[in-house]
Amino acid sequence: MFRRFLLLTLLCVLLAALPAAAQDTTTIRYFTFSAAPDHLEDLDTIIAAFQEANPGITVEVETAAFADYFTLLQAGVASGDAPDVFELNYENFVTYAANGALLDLSGMVSAEAPFYPRALEAFQYDGKQMALPATFSTVLLFYNADLFDQAGVSYPTAEWNWADAVAAAQSIRALGEDTWGLFSPVQFWEFYKKAGQNGECSFFNAEMTESTINSPACVSTLETMISFMNDDLMPTAAELSGVSDSELFLSGKLGMLVTGIWMFGAFQDATFNWDVQIEPAINQNAHHFFANGVAVSATTQNAEAAAAWAEFMASSETAATVRVESAWELPALNQPEYFEAYLEQTPPANRAAVFMALESPVTPPVIERQNEMQDAVNALLTQAVDGELTAQEALDQAKAELDALIQ
């Protein structure tokens, strides 16, 4: 008796669920790392606007922290359960595009969206638009104006080169035993950017058949980077003793810091005056161009709807203005009126430097075995910093390892 009753209930539930499934709505799953935890409500605002403009499409959000995001995404792709639309940073974009995990969006998105051409190019693979640039970020020279005043040196200008920065750093370092001149980390990302400032140094030859990371220009670039530490203008890792570079800056003990514009928020509470400037040049200006893109899975069942959402997320006015207003990264759109509100906020007063930096963008060298390259280069750079290897020796070894990785 009881069993029959159970079966009947089950049947009723199934029957009730059927019409809902048959209804004509498309649900697409969107996987993101940049929304959680601070911008989930902003994302909901964008989704609401999209769903209103596209009745019949529902966007379902899944989030993960950046550290876990790519493991989860790979697991999804591997098990045939990839989200329809997902975020990708530029370095990972190449891996996904090369492995055929992305849908070609070339014919599916309108050509009118005002993307920065450089940003749009970054997400092309084999001449096809395999993702859309959603946001960008860059790195600038942050400086403690109070320390500059105390040391009696003038503020950084857009015409500075690193020799000017070093001269100012020496004056600031002289202010006290625990006051440091500048901090510019010695790691993979800084190195390829400073290589861009040198202009002659690139990690690979144009055909990507061989690494050129041990060229004289690269060696001299690395020597410049290490000299900040050797000349005692910049604290070593042990001298920092686990204090981060941004904490050192916030404590008012650091004259200049090379770091990302994502720190604007964290530095709002600083008890001193600070501002930003574009980075000093070696032979020319060069700035990071970190881009996050939105891609559609090659295996999606709802390509049209997914592409529509990807495009809305990347280039709609709603998405752009929500991002700017909530300081949730900057849209990669060449549309100055979207950024007016952003430019008016202070500090820093010189927010225009963010857009000046975009005039000399450098994208990271990218190979399929990206993380291995980064780890290998980073390990050798620390050995050069510690004086275990000379810059030349470290980069000779790096060349050997990179050559093996691109085989």
Added chain:
Amino acid sequence: MSQVMSWNRGIQRWKWVAVFLLPGLIGLTVFVLYPIVSSFWLAFQDWNLLQPPEFVGLSNFQELLADDDFWRALGYTLTFIVLYIPCVFVLGLALALFLNQKFPGMLMVRAATFLPVVASWVVVSLIWKWIFNPSYGLVNAGLNLIGINGPDWLFQPQTAVYAMVITSVWKDVGYIALLYLGGLQNISETYYEAARIDGANRWRCLRHITIPLLTPTMFFVAITLLINYFQMFEQVWLMPMRDSAADRQVEVIVTEVVKNAFSYSRMGYASAMSWVLFVLIFIITFVQLRLQKRWVHYEAE
């Protein structure tokens, strides 16, 4: 007739056994057996998770032989074992002999020595990172008092290894002592009585009664320590200071496996590496079992 009856009753009983075993068996199959079998299969494949696995024969193993990073990781693993196991082996015994005394408050002392064992590695590593901090840590402050300028501990590869060994000994010695304590309390008092009547002093008692009768425990300790420390992971993953030379250079086999699997997306290569680790542990344990006859005395014999 009665045979059929008992046959049926047998099935009836096994049905219930199966019902109660099932939850455990499902867990074992899904989370242990299946991964073991599939990792063996993956060891012969090239798989980046994005495209279907591709059979590559033994090439993962060939690459392993020529991989400097793997040999370096194996070298660090052996360094850890050589520094750590003798320390914890001897200190654990000394602590157990001490804890085996009977005086008031000993229960508290025993509990205190076991606290680090139950603490999580995350907590332990945070505390010891403070202690080893070169600028404001306890260790270098203490060294300063006696006029020694302490090293950068968790920033440099060499000193980081020592720091991690010290932390591991501190964390594990209570557990090893507990194992020894169990062994000590199993030794019958009559042996000591007989020895004392014969005029043996404490050292001779220790040398000729305690240690020989403790060898089965020592054997167990040696085997589990070696197996555990070939698989060491937490301290190396957690303790070196971020972005320091130690962080970028010190790797052991399991951290190398994790990096290859989850950072480099080389599932096949990581699986091959973990099978090599399994074979290494298997051989070493096998050799230990064969050598046991030479030095382990069981009381019954």
